[in-house]
Amino acid sequence: DGGITQSPKYLFRKEGQNVTLSCEQNLNHDAMYWYRQDPGQGLRLIYYSQIVNDFQKGDIAEGYSVSREKKESFPLTVTSAQKNPTAFYLCASSSRAPNSNQPQHFGDGTRLSIL
Amino acid sequence: GQQVMQIPQYQHVQEGEDFTTYCNSSTTLSNIQWYKQRPGGHPVFLIQLVKSGEVKKQKRLTFQFGEAKKNSSLHITATQTTDVGTYFCAAMIYNQGGKLIFGQGTELSVKP
Numbered sequence: 001d002g003g004i005t006q007s008p009k010y011l012f013r014k015e016g017q018n019v020t021l022s023c024e025q026n027l028n029h030d031a032m033y034w035y036r037q038d039p040g041q042g043l044r045l046i047y048y049s050q051i052v053n054d055f056q057k058g059d060i061a062e063g064y065s066v067s068r069e070k071k072e073s074f075p076l077t078v079t080s081a082q083k084n085p086t087a088f089y090l091c092a093s094s095s096r097a098p099n100s101n102q103p104q105h106f107g108d109g110t111r112l113s114i115l
Numbered sequence: 116g117q118q119v120m121q122i123p124q125y126q127h128v129q130e131g132e133d134f135t136t137y138c139n140s141s142t143t144l145s146n147i148q149w150y151k152q153r154p155g156g157h158p159v160f161l162i163q164l165v166k167s168g169e170v171k172k173q174k175r176l177t178f179q180f181g182e183a184k185k186n187s188s189l190h191i192t193a194t195q196t197t198d199v200g201t202y203f204c205a206a207m208i209y210n211q212g213g214k215l216i217f218g219q220g221t222e223l224s225v226k227p
Contacts, residue, residue, distance in 0.1 A: 035217075040124065042203055042217035043158070058214065090157060101146050101207070103160035104215065 003027065006091050006107035012115050013078065013085060021076045021110045023091035030096055032074035033104065036060060037088040046089075049074055078112065086114050119206045121218030129226050134191040136221035138204035145207040147187045148215065149178060153200040161189075194225050 004025045013019045025032065031050050035043040045058030049068040063082025068074055074093075078085045088111050092104040120139045128134050138147065146165045150158035162171055164180035164187060171178045177190045187206075191198055201220040208216060 033215075040219070042119075042121070042219045043205075044217075045214055048214065101163060101165060103148060103163060104158075104205075105160070106157040108157050 004091060004093055004105055004107035006089075006110050008110060009108065011110055011112045013112060014115050016080045018077055018079050019112070021078065021089055021091075021112070023074045023076065023107060024072055025074075025093045025105075025107075026072060027093055027095070027105060028071070029093035029105070030071070031094045031102075032068070033092045033094075034058075034064070034066065034074070034076045035090045035092065037090060037109075043090060046076065085112055087112060119204060119216050119218045121204055121221060123221055124219060125222045125224075127224045127226065128194050130196060131193050134194050134198070134223055136189050136202050136204075136223075138187045138206070138218050140185050140206055140208070142185070142208050144184050144187075147180060147207070148205045149187075149189055150203045150205060151200050152203065152220070156200075158203060191223075194223070196225050196227055199223060199225050 007022045033048040034046040037043050044060050046064050047055055047058050047066040049055035052068055052071050055066050055068050063079055065077045088109050090109045091107045094102040094104045096102050122137050148163045149161040151161055152158045162178050167184050168182045169180040175192045179188045201222045203220045204218040205215040
């Protein structure tokens with residue numbers, strides 16, 4: 001089955017530690033996205049990528065970094081600079097660049113907590 | 116930044132009652148998408164509206180896009196317990212790089 005795989009499902013971070021969240025898709029989608037979801041709020045865009053080796057900051061990029069070395073993969077690193085990282089992180093992909101009107105397909109998410 | 120306001124934040128209904136959630140923007144929208152997120156799950160795409168005044172139906176769900184393309188609504192007729200979840204609108208705004216901006220979501224609970 002085609003889809004988006006996020007791992008791990010649960011992740012714990014110590015103070016001052018960087019952690020990387022994995023996102024892999026086999027849908028042959030060009031565009032990929034990272035969102036953060038907090039209770040009672042909608043999804044906020046962290047970073048997005050339209051093509052390999054290119055990505056743009058979203059609305060809340062501070063304290064995060066990404067890479068897009070392969071079409072299938074868009075890992076997100078939560079750095080120690082992100083002071084409030086506890087949240088539910090969702091990765092998504094769509095079949096074309098964001099300027100088109102394609103729906104986004106989401107992974108199951110990674111729940112990150114601070115130890 | 117650009118915002119898409121969605122109301123209400125919560126809605127509790129008795130099974131069989133109707134439910135409506137509204138999405139509003141001060142800016143003209145290129146298109147609007149609707150997603151459903153079940154408790155503990157991830158958002159799942161429901162539908163996309165593109166044209167001014169567009170109305171689309173999916174069984175008991177009716178989606179509308181305003182004439183001015185600044186608002187949208189999702190109406191569920193005769194809710195069932197399977198409708199439980201959070202419904203999000205997500206709007207694409209002209210000249211904003213094609214990013215989707217999500218509303219805060221409406222959490223629907225249905226009492227049997």
